[in-house]
Amino acid sequence: MGVEDVTTIHEEYGGERLPPGQRRTERFPVLSKSGTPRWEMDSWEFTVTGAVENELTFSWREFTDLPQATQRQDFHCVTGWSRFDNEFTGVPFRTIAERADVADDAVHVLFESLDGYSTNLPLDECMRDGVLFVLELDGQPLPSEHGGPLRVVTPHKYAYKGAKWVNSVEFLTEPRRGYWEKRGYSNTANPWGEERYSFL
Numbered sequence: 001m002g003v004e005d006v007t008t009i010h011e012e013y014g015g016e017r018l019p020p021g022q023r024r025t026e027r028f029p030v031l032s033k034s035g036t037p038r039w040e041m042d043s044w045e046f047t048v049t050g051a052v053e054n055e056l057t058f059s060w061r062e063f064t065d066l067p068q069a070t071q072r073q074d075f076h077c078v079t080g081w082s083r084f085d086n087e088f089t090g091v092p093f094r095t096i097a098e099r100a101d102v103a104d105d106a107v108h109v110l111f112e113s114l115d116g117y118s119t120n121l122p123l124d125e126c127m128r129d130g131v132l133f134v135l136e137l138d139g140q141p142l143p144s145e146h147g148g149p150l151r152v153v154t155p156h157k158y159a160y161k162g163a164k165w166v167n168s169v170e171f172l173t174e175p176r177r178g179y180w181e182k183r184g185y186s187n188t189a190n191p192w193g194e195e196r197y198s199f200l
């Protein structure tokens with residue numbers, strides 16, 4: 001299976017590979033609002049609900065049987081660091097949307113996690129290349145502090161748009177804000193526009 005290169009996204013936004021105000025790091029810092037939650041393979045469940053024709057529930061086994069892709073992606077944290085060339089393997093968001101058969105009036109998506117975190121994106125921003133439910137980093141199971149067993153990545157957005165420990169996706173007919181979006185971080189979060197905070 002080939003590795004898809006998603007590190008050219010910045011061209012679409014007319015910016016440099018390193019977004020304005022960011023510093024490149026080789027490290028991979030951990031940012032979690034409240035520590036790493038526990039999970040058990042036997043009781044783990046992933047649900048897809050809301051504005052869909054088919055609500056879905058996956059066990060760990062069922063989820064890991066879904067078709068996967070491997071992509072090289074950059075990762076931009078709103079606190080100012082960027083990590084280039086992460087190799088993420090996971091299930092494309094589009095695959096989940098197709099299986100759920102998203103309703104015509106769905107416009108927005110809310111991701112929820114085992115630690116009570118949530119984050120939101122417009123549906124069209126989720127359907128693009130690069131939005132993955134990640135199971136592996138650099139060919140190894142995703143480390144638990146980085147969101148293992150399953151996290152979302154959003155290379156076209158600051159990383160808070162990617163829910164670690166994700167276990168629920170809800171399709172919405174109206175926008176709803178997630179954890180940081182309710183607390184002053186930008187709802188749009190475009191790194192090349194330096195959309196870090198929201199004053200509305």
Ligand SMILES: Nc1nc2c(c(=O)[nH]1)N[C@H]1C(S)=C(S)[C@@H](COP(=O)(O)O)O[C@H]1N2
Nearest residue numbers: 029030031032033113117146160162163164
């Ligand atoms: N479930 C959950 N997801 C989360 C967070 C969190 O606290 N809980 N923090 C977010 C923030 S603010 C960032 S910058 C990235 C950090 O990912 P990392 O810890 O792998 O660097 O995860 C995002 N996803």
Ligand SMILES: [Mo]
Nearest residue numbers: 031078079160
């Ligand atoms: Mo963050």
